[in-house]
Amino acid sequence: MTRIAHLTDLHLVERRPEARSWQDRLRIQTISQGRPIDSERPRRRLRRAFAEARAARADHVVVTGDLTEDGIPAQFEVLAEELHAAPFAPEQITLVPGNHDGYTSGDAFEKALAGPLAAFRVTSRPGTAVELKGATVVALSTTIHQHWLRAAGELGERQRRRIHDVLHARERRGATVLAMHHPPFTFGLRLGWLEGLLDLGFVRTMLRPFRSAHVLCGHVHERGDHRLGPARHARLHTAHSVAEDDRALRLYDAIDDRLVPSDGPVPFALAMRAFRQSALGEA
Numbered sequence: 356m357t358r359i360a361h362l363t364d365l366h367l368v369e370r371r372p373e374a375r376s377w378q379d380r381l382r383i384q385t386i387s388q389g390r391p392i393d394s395e396r397p398r399r400r401l402r403r404a405f406a407e408a409r410a411a412r413a414d415h416v417v418v419t420g421d422l423t424e425d426g427i428p429a430q431f432e433v434l435a436e437e438l439h440a441a442p443f444a445p446e447q448i449t450l451v452p453g454n455h456d457g458y459t460s461g462d463a464f465e466k467a468l469a470g471p472l473a474a475f476r477v478t479s480r481p482g483t484a485v486e487l488k489g490a491t492v493v494a495l496s497t498t499i500h501q502h503w504l505r506a507a508g509e510l511g512e513r514q515r516r517r518i519h520d521v522l523h524a525r526e527r528r529g530a531t532v533l534a535m536h537h538p539p540f541t542f543g544l545r546l547g548w549l550e551g552l553l554d555l556g557f558v559r560t561m562l563r564p565f566r567s568a569h570v571l572c573g574h575v576h577e578r579g580d581h582r583l584g585p586a587r588h589a590r591l592h593t594a595h596s597v598a599e600d601d602r603a604l605r606l607y608d609a610i611d612d613r614l615v616p617s618d619g620p621v622p623f624a625l626a627m628r629a630f631r632q633s634a635l636g637e638a
């Protein structure tokens with residue numbers, strides 16, 4: 356059985372944010388919406404979350420965006436330092452970018468994957484599918500270059516086609532885990548253009564029939580479990596922000612073609628299946 360750890364919204368800040376110009380400080384203070392501009396605290400929380408994921412015997416870690424506070428190269432360097440010190444190999448970590456990672460430039464994440472995050476490129480390049488035992492993790496980017504007063508995202512037609520192809524190829528062969536920052540539901544002020552997923556309707560319609568589809572998201576900074584349709588349809592899971600919460604880590608077990616939160620009730624049939632897998636060595 357594969358166990359997946361889910362972390363999100365790290366909002367990492369460079370080592371010396373006080374060295375910025377006053378205009379830049381004003382910008383980052385506005386973007387952070389009241390989070391302290393502190394280099395150390397989010398790093399400490401990230402280290403603790405990685406240690407907890409290791410102790411929980413997670414096989415793979417998915418980090419669903421807002422990796423940095425405003426996407427400057429120095430913040431991606433801080434992220435790379437933390438990831439290289441984490442108790443997981445680079446091939447055990449999938450990263451996806453969020454709206455904050457695109458505030459300085461639209462291709463900041465791609466540049467980081469070619470630079471300090473190069474070791475994570477093989478599992479994190481948007482569109483990549485990572486095959487695990489009983490689950491496939493697909494890295495997706497919803498980042499668009501936009502003004503920092505806006506927080507929207509979009510998958511776009513190419514990535515939607517990619518998801519469709521993976522879901523069809525993987526049907527009945529384990530859970531498909533779609534890692535993306537913006538959740539495909541309406542939330543908050545329900546102002547999709549301002550802070551939501553722009554192609555929400557397309558994505559929900561595409562995912563709904565697939566019971567093996569599980570979307571791991573960030574952005575809302577809240578833990579939640581949602582269905583995209585009736586009982587046997589796609590599901591999505593959100594988590595607290597690592598930057599803001601000491602209990603941000605979520606864990607899920609891949610059982611059959613489902614991803615089951617280990618902090619929630621496990622349906623009896625799936626519990627029996629998990630028991631047979633671990634005790635009797637069934638595939």
Ligand SMILES: [Fe+2]
Nearest residue numbers: 364421574596
């Ligand atoms: Fe965030």
Ligand SMILES: [Fe+2]
Nearest residue numbers: 421453454574
């Ligand atoms: Fe976000």
